[in-house]
Amino acid sequence: MRQFHPLTIERITPESKDAVRIALGVPEEFREEYRFLPGQHLPFEVTIDGKKLRRTYSICSAQGEFPLEIGVRVQPGGKFSEFAANELSVGDTIDAMPPSGQFHVECDPANANDYVGFAAGSGITPILSMIKTILAKEPNSRFILFYGNRRQSTTMFIEDLYALKNLYPERLQLNFVFSQEEQEFETMVGRLDGDKVRDLYKHFGAGLRATDCFVCGPDTMIRDVTEALIDLGMDETHVHSERFGVPRKGAKQQAAPKEAADHSSVTVIIDGHKKHFEMHRDDANIVDAAADSGIDLPYSCKGGVCATCRCHVREGEVTMATNYGLEPWEVEKGFILACQSRPVSDAILLDYDKI
Numbered sequence: 001m002r003q004f005h006p007l008t009i010e011r012i013t014p015e016s017k018d019a020v021r022i023a024l025g026v027p028e029e030f031r032e033e034y035r036f037l038p039g040q041h042l043p044f045e046v047t048i049d050g051k052k053l054r055r056t057y058s059i060c061s062a063q064g065e066f067p068l069e070i071g072v073r074v075q076p077g078g079k080f081s082e083f084a085a086n087e088l089s090v091g092d093t094i095d096a097m098p099p100s101g102q103f104h105v106e107c108d109p110a111n112a113n114d115y116v117g118f119a120a121g122s123g124i125t126p127i128l129s130m131i132k133t134i135l136a137k138e139p140n141s142r143f144i145l146f147y148g149n150r151r152q153s154t155t156m157f158i159e160d161l162y163a164l165k166n167l168y169p170e171r172l173q174l175n176f177v178f179s180q181e182e183q184e185f186e187t188m189v190g191r192l193d194g195d196k197v198r199d200l201y202k203h204f205g206a207g208l209r210a211t212d213c214f215v216c217g218p219d220t221m222i223r224d225v226t227e228a229l230i231d232l233g234m235d236e237t238h239v240h241s242e243r244f245g246v247p248r249k250g251a252k253q254q255a256a257p258k259e260a261a262d263h264s265s266v267t268v269i270i271d272g273h274k275k276h277f278e279m280h281r282d283d284a285n286i287v288d289a290a291a292d293s294g295i296d297l298p299y300s301c302k303g304g305v306c307a308t309c310r311c312h313v314r315e316g317e318v319t320m321a322t323n324y325g326l327e328p329w330e331v332e333k334g335f336i337l338a339c340q341s342r343p344v345s346d347a348i349l350l351d352y353d354k355i
């Protein structure tokens with residue numbers, strides 16, 4: 001199983017008005033494990049007031065770059081973000097699992113693609129990694145970014161984006177959209193919703209043949225932008241998205257009807273080893289049921305978003321309550337999010353080693 005390792009904080013600097021940028025040194029012996037694809041994230045674990053807390057943050061460095069950088073927006077009352085901004089110092093260590101996540105791009109120098117990114121707020125972090133990597137590794141590709149924020153002072157990584165624009169003036173197009181600040185063009189004022197996407201495409205999309213679109217932000221923004229892109233003719237298999245935060249749930253995992261409640265036998269294959277436990281079919285989910293039996297399975301958000309708990313159902317049947325982290329093809333091939341799933345059949349076999 002992917003293990004947590006302590007990473008050393010090499011730098012911690014303000015990044016816009018209400019965010020910090022943290023650079024994490026990876027010890028030489030773990031470098032291989034922490035190689036990542038642009039767009040992937042790191043699950044973190046900290047202990048605050050005696051309670052373990054896990055959160056996932058996207059890497060914003062270019063592929064292959066060390067130290068690994070993340071951007072943390074400080075949410076008032078946000079336990080992890082306030083801890084990161086106020087308690088952590090250079091030289092401290094923080095536990096992080098190796099990178100994971102399906103929201104990524106694989107670069108090929110032979111590509112001559114037009115990539116389009118829609119980011120809202122801290123949704124820029126994985127997309128920044130993609131922009132840096134694509135422009136460096138694919139000399140014939142372009143990146144067109146639409147980046148929504150309240151105002152310039154809260155726009156994360158704005159200096160990095162301008163520096164990239166200086167480096168790649170012909171191949172990077174930056175479009176900042178502010179919801180609470182006047183701009184010269186009315187089109188650039190507002191929120192990134194469906195109408196705004198159509199408007200932006202009308203003004204800036206001429207001649208654009210988007211190969212892939214990457215969308216990162218809160219749940220409603222992802223839904224609106226994705227629908228608008230599909231309306232505009234984009235093939236939905238080329239629209240990739242990643243939510244930040246755990247969406248408010250209408251569909252909270254409900255207890256199964258009592259008559260269906262019974263035991264299931266769960267076997268997991270992880271790091272080549274088999275582990276076994278029993279659970280009630282009306283237990284909340286496989287990850288918690290395993291923990292109750294003393295078996296530690298990977299997880300981070302427990303909200304169906306980060307896909308740290310992704311595994312493959314080799315035998316048996318499960319039901320999954322919420323899925324914001326898997327692509328349709330993954331679900332079709334039998335991948336599930338264990339934090340959102342519980343067994344339906346008498347026995348299930350889950351493979352965590354299948355990629």
Ligand code: FES
Nearest residue numbers: 300302305307339
């Ligand atoms: S732990 Fe994040 S999706 Fe399951």
